[in-house]
Amino acid sequence: MTKNKIKSSSYLFPRPVVLIGANINGKPNFEPLAYVSSVEDKPPLISIASYETHFTNIGIKENGTFSVNTPSEDIIAGTDYCGIVSGKEVDKSKVFDIFYGELKTAPMISKAPLNLECKVIKTLAIKDITGAEIGHELFIGEVVNAYAEQEYLSEGAPDISKINTFTYAMKQYWKVGKPLAKAWEVGKKLMTD
């Protein structure tokens, strides 16, 4: 078998799907995003990369806040809809029932099983490091608060087997499959004394 050079791309399979919430001119707006990652534990930080022309970016920069909402299958159509239409043309403030937390300007989706309320602590325009004329903006947010209903928790923490969320790859959403093996355990068989 031969390794082929294929088109260079930042492939990751599969990606988590979240809805980023922000207020623009005082009105909530949401965009689905898969360019997201944890970047720190103490304090808990999350990075999101959103294209600079997106409506959401205006609100994040206006308020210095955003939310990260993990969708369930129940709101998959609403999630996808928010990726089809732009807040520049369509008012997305009524797509979901929302609530606010202590930051006041990060709208969160009531029906999403998990909501993170985030305060921006660093903004990086990717074009400033690549020299490109346009590009994504990387926002690093501190998770100031996290919210979930009791039914989605096990021992106080969100339980993926209760959340019924989905992932993204190849222009499709995918179910999360079954547990396969325990981490920091399945590899022990390769240990030698």
Next chain:
Amino acid sequence: MTKNKIKSSSYLFPRPVVLIGANINGKPNFEPLAYVSSVEDKPPLISIASYETHFTNIGIKENGTFSVNTPSEDIIAGTDYCGIVSGKEVDKSKVFDIFYGELKTAPMISKAPLNLECKVIKTLAIKDITGAEIGHELFIGEVVNAYAEQEYLSEGAPDISKINTFTYAMKQYWKVGKPLAKAWEVGKKLMTD
């Protein structure tokens, strides 16, 4: 139903799992990582956040290169093993058969279905933005080359249904489930004229 405040954390469900490869003193080393994300498309950029005490970080900073390897179930034990033992104590250079690309210093795993060869274009110590004494380092790498064998491709691009990779959540690895719906399609039913 009531939204409870739960412990603040940068929850994302589920996370992709990759093996980050780097050379330290000329020897290949690998660490499994789930704190990864795409951050740009043109050029293709990927971010990885790795704790500053990790052995891998030394190699990334030494060479300004790293690799991102997507594992299949076939190498799940080796993937996990690399997360149990540190390269500071154990030589992990023989865990996998490896190859190098044009960057010469980013070791890639032959049995991993997908390999990204990356050149660091930006390094950010998270502690510099949080004021913490210790923390993760965020490396943003340009995907200079991507490699895959023909059997994992459909129309020249990696096909998740052929790769047989897995994800991470709650100290477990999980299978990728079945396709659920098409993106930019399932939301159309919410469109109004």
